[in-house]
Amino acid sequence: MSSDERTDETDGGPAVRRLTDWDGDRLDELADEYGTPLYVFDPVRVRENCRRLRAAFPDAEIQYAAKAHTARETLRTVHDEGLAIECASAGEVRRALDAGVPGRDVTYTAVNPPARDLEVVVDAWRSNPELTITAGAANTVDRLEERGFDGRLRLRVNPGVGAGHHEKVVTGGHPKFGVGLDRAPALAARAADTFEFAGIHAHAGSGISGEDLADHRELVRRLGDLARDLEADGIPVETVDVGGGFGVPYREEAPALDLDAVAEATREALGEIDGRLAVEPGRYVVADAGVLLTRVNTVKEAPSTVVAGVDAGMTTLLRPAMYDAYHAVRNPDAIGQERDTVGVTIAGPVCETADLLCENRPLPRPERGDLLAVGNAGAYGYEMASTYNSRPRPAEVTLDGELLRRRETLADVSRFDRAKDSTPRRPEEEP
Numbered sequence: 011m012s013s014d015e016r017t018d019e020t021d022g023g024p025a026v027r028r029l030t031d032w033d034g035d036r037l038d039e040l041a042d043e044y045g046t047p048l049y050v051f052d053p054v055r056v057r058e059n060c061r062r063l064r065a066a067f068p069d070a071e072i073q074y075a076a077k078a079h080t081a082r083e084t085l086r087t088v089h090d091e092g093l094a095i096e097c098a099s100a101g102e103v104r105r106a107l108d109a110g111v112p113g114r115d116v117t118y119t120a121v122n123p124p125a126r127d128l129e130v131v132v133d134a135w136r137s138n139p140e141l142t143i144t145a146g147a148a149n150t151v152d153r154l155e156e157r158g159f160d161g162r163l164r165l166r167v168n169p170g171v172g173a174g175h176h177e178k179v180v181t182g183g184h185p186k187f188g189v190g191l192d193r194a195p196a197l198a199a200r201a202a203d204t205f206e207f208a209g210i211h212a213h214a215g216s217g218i219s220g221e222d223l224a225d226h227r228e229l230v231r232r233l234g235d236l237a238r239d240l241e242a243d244g245i246p247v248e249t250v251d252v253g254g255g256f257g258v259p260y261r262e263e264a265p266a267l268d269l270d271a272v273a274e275a276t277r278e279a280l281g282e283i284d285g286r287l288a289v290e291p292g293r294y295v296v297a298d299a300g301v302l303l304t305r306v307n308t309v310k311e312a313p314s315t316v317v318a319g320v321d322a323g324m325t326t327l328l329r330p331a332m333y334d335a336y337h338a339v340r341n342p343d344a345i346g347q348e349r350d351t352v353g354v355t356i357a358g359p360v361c362e363t364a365d366l367l368c369e370n371r372p373l374p375r376p377e378r379g380d381l382l383a384v385g386n387a388g389a390y391g392y393e394m395a396s397t398y399n400s401r402p403r404p405a406e407v408t409l410d411g412e413l414l415r416r417r418e419t420l421a422d423v424s425r426f427d428r429a430k431d432s433t434p435r436r437p438e439e440e441p
């Protein structure tokens with residue numbers, strides 16, 4: 011780790027934890043004990059990331075976007091570090107409350123909310139009246155009112171500008187999200203009459219790098235202008251929530267995001283406002299706190315590449331298949347061995363060509379039984395895992411060896427099928 015990756019805040023740790031910083035022997039031990047594929051997660055690193063965020067945004071409300079990693083221990087850790095929780099569904103709201111997070115520190119961001127979500131969240135609000143709901147459409151406001159909600163409501167606006175690591179994660183500016191800036195004042199006035207108006211919100215997208223800072227700044231500037239317009243119309247704006255999206259370096263050689271520069275740009279673009287700034291990072295809090303371990307089961311010399319067949323695939327870590335995302339890969343078993351470097355394609359067990367963790371990556375020549383570590387898997391790794399191909403989801407453990415989520419079994423995968431005994435084979439067999 012180079013000295014420029016360290017911050018002055020020792021309790022905030024280095025600006026980034028690289029894949030090479032993980033102790034290979036410890037990863038080996040965990041893989042032996044729990045099997046593979048296996049997510050390994052370090053809550054200590056989560057604390058460091060929270061502390062650096064707090065140091066960069068000392069006056070802001072920092073809400074952790076729970077969707078990046080919802081394990082109960084993560085929600086507890088980030089809340090213990092002073093972060094609130096931003097939830098994307100009724101399920102996340104329930105998990106945050108179940109983890110002991112008080113309603114005042116829970117925000118539900120409703121995107122085309124299914125009726126069931128609204129019912130569960132409004133019900134939760136009755137016993138947690140300080141909970142905040144962010145609505146991004148006039149109809150969502152109507153539907154909340156119809157259900158008797160008159161609590162804290164934040165308005166999501168469409169800032170007309172967005173950013174992100176891939177077109178599929180750019181939200182700001184997409185018509186799916188938020189109320190147009192032109193229509194926001196009227197809806198805010200209505201919200202201020204009917205609810206406890208808790209401010210305005212927008213989210214540019216996910217995985218914003220230093221290069222996207224201009225878009226982030228423009229989004230913040232537009233929100234600042236809207237806040238001042240609303241104030242001038244006599245509508246106090248408690249919070250200006252500029253969303254999350256802070257990127258992390260997935261490539262080993264990429265620099266860490268300069269969080270202080272992002273914070274400085276945010277404050278400058280926001281200008282003077284009466285309310286409080288809020289940010290909603292997810293990835294930044296958990297990405298480098300997790301690695302994925304997978305074992306090589308098959309090695310094949312193809313004409314163009316060496317294919318390493320592994321036991322993790324797109325059902326374990328979806329990001330490469332879905333976004334062509336790059337994740338660093340390390341072969342700790344090859345360290346200290348004389349292996350030549352070859353172009354390696356790491357392929358999972360799913361019968362889809364997209365089921366590749368990387369293609370033709372220069373790596374030590376793989377051997378059957380090697381353990382591979384995949385970096386920056388803490389954010390949107392386990393969370394996007396699926397049981398496609400009837401493949402059980404992996405286990406997740408902490409670096410200390412505590413089980414966060416147990417490995418699913420084949421029985422888990424088929425548990426929603428109708429029980430064999432009660433499935434009539436022919437109509438006349440029905441009781």
Ligand code: LLP
Pocket residue numbers: 075078096119179181213215216217218253254255256290291292293294329333389390
């Ligand atoms: N706030 C809102 C309203 C969001 O929708 C999101 C992410 C965040 C905050 C947190 O964004 P973050 O700081 O984590 O970038 N599955 C994709 C990422 C999708 C993010 C969706 N919204 C991926 O693996 O890259």
